[in-house]
Amino acid sequence: MAIGTALVTGATSGIGEAFTRLLADKGYDLILVARDESRLEERAASLTAKYGIKAEVLRADLTNFADCEIVEARLRSETSPISVLINNAGFGINKAFTVSEIKAETELLDVLVRAPMRFMHAVLPGMKVRNSGTIINVSSVAGWIAGGTYSAAKSYLTVISESLHTELSGTKVNVSALCPGFTRTEFHQRGRMKMGGLPKFMWLNADRVVADSWKAAQNGKAISVPGWQYAILSFITRFGPRPMIRKIGMNIRVKQRERAK
DSSP: OOSEEEEEESTTSHHHHHHHHHHHHTTEEEEEEESOHHHHHHHHHHHHHHHOOOEEEEEOOTTSHHHHHHHHHHHTOSSSOOOEEEEOOOOOOOSOTTTSOHHHHHHHHIIIIIHHHHHHHHHHHHHHHHTOEEEEEEOOGGGGSOOHHHHHHHHHHHHHHHHHHHHTTTSSEEEEEEOOOSBSSSHHHHTTOOOTTSOGGGOBOHHHHHHHHHHHHHTTOSEEOOSHHHHHHHHHHHHSOHHHHHHHHHHHHHHHHHHHO
């Protein structure tokens, strides 16, 4: 018998896919949320076969308000409550704000900010009543630099996670922000970001990132920054002089765009 049900957005690849395997291995039934239904079905079948858990498919485009409402309704269910929510879905834009398309900028905020905010708002009342639950918001070390809309959106995820962590400190509901650095996933390929110039030691493994994040959340940590290299970098970007941090953020973004040309 499953120990609970976990809902994971962006569940078909990268960090989201790694979370589905970790949670299935721990005995959670799963609700997999993504846009690609065929990949969702394939992922669900694989998890069921390997771990013997139930895997439900919920196709949703998180830029679509109606699709988000369907996910919210599932999160509010009292008959089949959600005990774990992983807000992982996201993407990046490989253009400067002044030349990007407003549609892409708006969709980025829809996926990285609006959807996680609404999903947490839907699931938290039930978690508070049951006095149990875990929410992990997949943020980024980019949230501490000045790197365009993506950094701004990730900053929101980190800050709202810290706020809720404090608000719920007297309960058994855990809210945590996962703030990884560069992790080997499909993210950079989808965003047309060529990362060949990045030193190998700066790359993180998705399974390790997820394991560290889960451990941190269960230990009541508000923020998880996997990897010694990003622990150092995040300290600098969080507490260093802001003019210097803004320059670092701009240089990173420029280099990413140059590599993609």
